Amino acid sequence: MDSTTALAADAQLIRAIQGGDERALSQLYRLHWPMVSHFVLQNSGTEDDARDVYQEGVMVFYEKVREGSLELSCQIKTYLYAVCRRLWLKRLTTKSRLHGVRLLDDDDYGPYLNTGAEDDLHEAEERDRRFATMSEALTHLGEPCRSLLEGFYLLDKSMQDLTAEHGYTNADTAKTQKYKCLTRLKKLFFASYKEA
Amino acid sequence: MQTEADYYALFEAYQRGELAAGARADLEARLSADPRLHQRYTEFEELTGTLRAYGERRRTRQTINALHTAMLAAEEAPADMEEKQAEGLSYSVNPRLSISRTERRLREFWSGHRATMGVAASVAVLAVFCTLLGLDLWRATTAAPASGLRELRGEVARITRRTDALTRKVNNVTGTIESVAPVRVNKYSGTGFALTADGYLVTSAHVIKGADSLLVESRDHRRYHAETVYADRKHDLAILRIKDRNFKPFTKLPYTFKAGQADLGERVYTLGYPREDVVYGEGALSARSGYDGDTAFYQVSIPLNPGNSGGPLLDGQGNLIGVVSSRQDDVLGAAFATKSSYLVRLVDSLKNKQPVQPYHLPRANQLAGAGRPQQLKRLQDFVFVVKVYE
Numbered sequence A: 001m002d003s004t005t006a007l008a009a010d011a012q013l014i015r016a017i018q019g020g021d022e023r024a025l026s027q028l029y030r031l032h033w034p035m036v037s038h039f040v041l042q043n044s045g046t047e048d049d050a051r052d053v054y055q056e057g058v059m060v061f062y063e064k065v066r067e068g069s070l071e072l073s074c075q076i077k078t079y080l081y082a083v084c085r086r087l088w089l090k091r092l093t094t095k096s097r098l099h100g101v102r103l104l105d106d107d108d109y110g111p112y113l114n115t116g117a118e119d120d121l122h123e124a125e126e127r128d129r130r131f132a133t134m135s136e137a138l139t140h141l142g143e144p145c146r147s148l149l150e151g152f153y154l155l156d157k158s159m160q161d162l163t164a165e166h167g168y169t170n171a172d173t174a175k176t177q178k179y180k181c182l183t184r185l186k187k188l189f190f191a192s193y194k195e196a
Numbered sequence B: 001m002q003t004e005a006d007y008y009a010l011f012e013a014y015q016r017g018e019l020a021a022g023a024r025a026d027l028e029a030r031l032s033a034d035p036r037l038h039q040r041y042t043e044f045e046e047l048t049g050t051l052r053a054y055g056e057r058r059r060t061r062q063t064i065n066a067l068h069t070a071m072l073a074a075e076e077a078p079a080d081m082e083e084k085q086a087e088g089l090s091y092s093v094n095p096r097l098s099i100s101r102t103e104r105r106l107r108e109f110w111s112g113h114r115a116t117m118g119v120a121a122s123v124a125v126l127a128v129f130c131t132l133l134g135l136d137l138w139r140a141t142t143a144a145p146a147s148g149l150r151e152l153r154g155e156v157a158r159i160t161r162r163t164d165a166l167t168r169k170v171n172n173v174t175g176t177i178e179s180v181a182p183v184r185v186n187k188y189s190g191t192g193f194a195l196t197a198d199g200y201l202v203t204s205a206h207v208i209k210g211a212d213s214l215l216v217e218s219r220d221h222r223r224y225h226a227e228t229v230y231a232d233r234k235h236d237l238a239i240l241r242i243k244d245r246n247f248k249p250f251t252k253l254p255y256t257f258k259a260g261q262a263d264l265g266e267r268v269y270t271l272g273y274p275r276e277d278v279v280y281g282e283g284a285l286s287a288r289s290g291y292d293g294d295t296a297f298y299q300v301s302i303p304l305n306p307g308n309s310g311g312p313l314l315d316g317q318g319n320l321i322g323v324v325s326s327r328q329d330d331v332l333g334a335a336f337a338t339k340s341s342y343l344v345r346l347v348d349s350l351k352n353k354q355p356v357q358p359y360h361l362p363r364a365n366q367l368a369g370a371g372r373p374q375q376l377k378r379l380q381d382f383v384f385v386v387k388v389y390e
Helices: A003-018 A022-042 A047-067 A076-093 A117-141 A145-154 A159-166 A172-195 B004-016 B021-033 B033-088 B101-143 B158-176 B340-351 B374-383
Strands: B150-153 B188-194 B200-203 B211-218 B221-233 B237-242 B269-274 B279-287 B297-300 B312-315 B319-328 B335-339 B383-390
Touching: A003 A022, A003 A047, A003 A076, A003 B004, A003 B021, A022 A047, A022 A076, A022 B033, A022 B101, A047 A076, A047 A117, A047 B033, A076 A117, A117 A145, A117 A172, A117 B033, A145 A159, A145 A172, A145 B033, A145 B200, A145 B319, A172 B004, A172 B033, B004 B021, B004 B033, B021 B033, B188 B269, B211 B237, B221 B340, B237 B340, B269 B374, B312 B374, B319 B340, B335 B340, B374 B383
Parallel strands: none
Antiparallel strands: B150 B319, B188 B200, B188 B383, B200 B237, B211 B221, B211 B383, B221 B237, B269 B279, B269 B312, B279 B297, B297 B335, B312 B319, B319 B335
C-alpha cells in the first residue's frame, strides 16, 4: 500500500471513529496491535505490559479523534507507534534503575519524532492527572454523595432513577442533595488539583 | 441569600437552556457584571465537564478492553475454523502451530532477555576457558620441572653454539679470519647400545624426541645413520635400526637381556657418553620402583649426567637389566632405569609385526665370571653415542 492510499484509508477510518463507529475502532485496534505488542515484547516487556501500553495509546488517539483536535501529519500506524514507544519508554525508565534505556526500534515505522505525538501525550498526561484527582475526590466524598454524582454524571442516569435508587421522597430533594454534594466535591477537587 | 447549591441549580438550568428568557438575560448580565459569580460559574463548568469526561473515559476504557478480549477471542476462533475445514478436506492445510501457555511464557522471556542471556553466557564461557587455560599455564610454568625428574640427554647444541661464538670472536680479534663452513651440530646426544648383532639398537625414547635424523657413533668414530623403529614414551624406550648399506654386522653380543627382575642391592654399572669419551659409572640397585612408584623402572645409585640416557645397565654377571633413563634432581643419588623386562616384552611384541630384519636377541653371556675391566673392554664396542639432529 503506498502512502497516499494509506493516508486516504486512515482519513476514512478517522471519520468513522469520530462518528462513533465502534466497528471502525475495533478494526483499528486489531490492525496495529501486532506492531505494538512486538515492540514491547522486544524491549523486555510482557504481554500484559504490551496490552496496557497499547490501550493507553489507543485511548490518547481515540480521545483526540473524538474531540476532533487530532492533527495527523503521518499515518495512524506511525502515530500510534510513536505514542506507544514514548509510553513504554517512560514506564521502563521508572521501572528500571538504569538511566540509559535504549529501545530496539523497528525501522519500518519510520520517523516518530515529528508526529505531534509528544504534545498530544503531554495533553493526555494532564488529563490523566485531572481524572486521577477527580477519582480521588470522589472516593473522599463518601456515600451517598459519591454514588449520586457518579450515577448522574458518569453513568448518565436520570434524576428519577436516582431518586428511586437512593430512596429520596421526590426528585427535588434528590436534586438539592446533588447540588450540595457538588459543592463539597468542588472543594475537594480544586483543593487537591490546584496544589498538585 | 442564595447558597452555593442554589447557584448550582441555577447554573445547571442555564446550561440545559431550561431558564425562561427573562431569567436567562438576567443571569447573563450578572455573570458579565460580577467577576466572583463568573468565577463560580467557570468552576462549576469545569467540575461538571471533568465529571462527564471522566465518565466518558471510563466507558472508553471498557470499550477498548472489550475490543482486546474480542480480538484475542477472534485470534483463536479462526484456528478452530481452519481445523474444521481441514477435517472436511481430510488433510491439514497449512497446519497452525499451537503453542502451550508455558511455552509462550518461555518465548516471551526469551525474546525479552535473550541479549542479556547471551552476554551472560558468553562471559561465563569465556571465564571458564580463561580459568582453565590460566590454571594450565600456571601449572606448566611452575610445576613442570618441579617433578624433579631430569631426563639425561645432553644438550650439545647449546654448548657448541656458545663455543662457536667464542671461537669466532677470538678469530675476529686475532684477525685470522677463516671462512668456516657452517657445520650442522647435533642438538642432543645420548647413549645407545646394540640390541641384536645385525643393527638394532636401544636407547631412551626421550633422547630421540623430535628428531629429524639420527647419527650413531661408535667408540672408534665410525658413524652410521639410524632410523627409529619404535618409540615407547611411557616406558622411555626406543628401538633404532642402522640403515647404512656398508654397515657390517657386529660380532656376537657379549651380554644377554634379563627377562626377570633384578634383586635389590645388586651391584650394577653402566657405560655412557655424557662427554666425548665413554664413561663408566657404578652403584647398586637401590629400589625396584622408579620415580613416583613407577614399577617399570629401577632406582639405582649411580652418579649419572646428561648424555647417559639410553645407556645399558648391567649387573655383575654381565646381564643387561635396564636402560638408563633419568635422575631425580631434588633427591641425592637417585637415578632411574627402565627394567629390561619391558624391553624384552617390547621386542617380543615387535617380532609379530614383520620387521625388516628379524630380531635375534643374544642367547649366550660371555661376560659372566670375567673381571670388571675385561667386561668393559668387551662391552664398550657395543655402546654408542646417539646424536640427534633437529
